[in-house]
Amino acid sequence: MSEVDNLFANPFSKVNDFAFDHAVARVFPDMIKRSVPGYPTIIESIGVIAGQYAQPDTLIYDLGCSLGAATQSMRRHLPQQGNRILAVDNAEAMVERCREYLSAQDAMLEEPIAAEVICADITELTLQPCSLVVLNFTLQFVPPEQRLALLRQIRQALLPGGVLILSEKLTFTDSQTQNSLEALHYGFKRANGYSELEIAQKRTAIENVMRPDPLEVHQQRLLDAGFSHSHLWFQCLNFCSMIAHA
Ligand SMILES: C[S@@+](CC[C@H](N)C(=O)[O-])C[C@H]1O[C@@H](n2cnc3c(N)ncnc32)[C@H](O)[C@@H]1O
């Protein structure tokens, strides 16, 4: 089961780029809960949103599933209506553990919704028709120049009435807002037991691999990808989640 995240607790002579490797997979539930304000609420709400929007007998994608927290939530909330969930991640360490977690969940649910975990790059997948797609803190790790093409693919795969749930860390074009929310986010991490060194080293580790966008950039890109409408349903500090309608 999950261990405490102390991956950045000791000083490094050089901080390497963040990777979703075995060390991260081992501590990931603790890391994400202590790093992303509102993460438990977002996970639980994804199940509720899925209950509202997943159409009977259709496919659901969880893209960049990590350990499958969103998939597990959807399986808890969805009525048994012939849905199938495809959870995809390109980090082998995550996929291995995700499969274990979902098998453990199988044993706890009466009629578990079918869920399959695939190790693949989501920018290279051909998506099948589906009613719901989840990108929960994944798009920020996709190279910016590939984001629009991915969203177009998702839009094209969505059935009429289908939705995308898109959760992201945000940046803000107004520097006062940026500085205020960034400082509060570090305060959130501190309150969750991370030291100044851990906060600083993690910041360096993610700066080349995780490139968040402002909300306006997301909204325009969703329109450019063919979504008819998008809106926020959650924001806590500089982290948010949106629903985009096909
Ligand atoms: C912050 S984690 C996502 C958390 C997860 N969705 C959850 O709800 O707990 C980002 C994940 O996206 C995956 N990822 C990043 N780029 C990817 C890509 N091109 N294809 C597949 N997975 C990707 C990473 O391996 C990582 O597991």
Ligand SMILES: O=C(O)C(=O)C[C@]1(C(=O)O)C=C[C@@H](O)C=C1
């Ligand atoms: O922005 C940060 O400082 C974070 O730690 C965020 C974040 C994320 O949003 O995915 C970065 C990497 C880990 O996956 C967990 C959390």
